[in-house]
Amino acid sequence: MTAITDQPATEQTGARTPEAADVICGARERIDALDDRIIGLVQERMAVSAVIQEARITSGGRRVNLSREMEILGRYRDALGKPGTALAMTLLELSRGRV
Numbered sequence: 001m002t003a004i005t006d007q008p009a010t011e012q013t014g015a016r017t018p019e020a021a022d023v024i025c026g027a028r029e030r031i032d033a034l035d036d037r038i039i040g041l042v043q044e045r046m047a048v049s050a051v052i053q054e055a056r057i058t059s060g061g062r063r064v065n066l067s068r069e070m071e072i073l074g075r076y077r078d079a080l081g082k083p084g085t086a087l088a089m090t091l092l093e094l095s096r097g098r099v
């Protein structure tokens, strides 16, 4: 990873050896790339969700569909446990606003 400051890599990473700092810098690059993709996917999810909500509201329905939200919460909980539920709730809030 390119140093973002003039600090030694060990100080930037909390590692106690240059070898460990190298491992951490490489892994941090991968995490940054993954986070970029995750953010892109979240934005894509928000856009698709907006299409659904718009269609439902235009047809006279409501923005929120609770049974579908329960399905999504269950899917995230099954895959990721309790924090998965919190993650799904955050995704739903980003997608349809606060209820």
Ligand SMILES: O=C(O)C(=O)C[C@]1(C(=O)O)C=C[C@@H](O)C=C1
Binding pocket: 049, 052, 053, 063, 064, 065, 066, 068, 069, 072, 091, 092, 095, 096
């Ligand atoms: O699937 C739907 O019906 C949607 O409106 C999408 C979505 C979501 O973002 O997943 C958003 C709001 C609803 O309450 C349920 C789910």
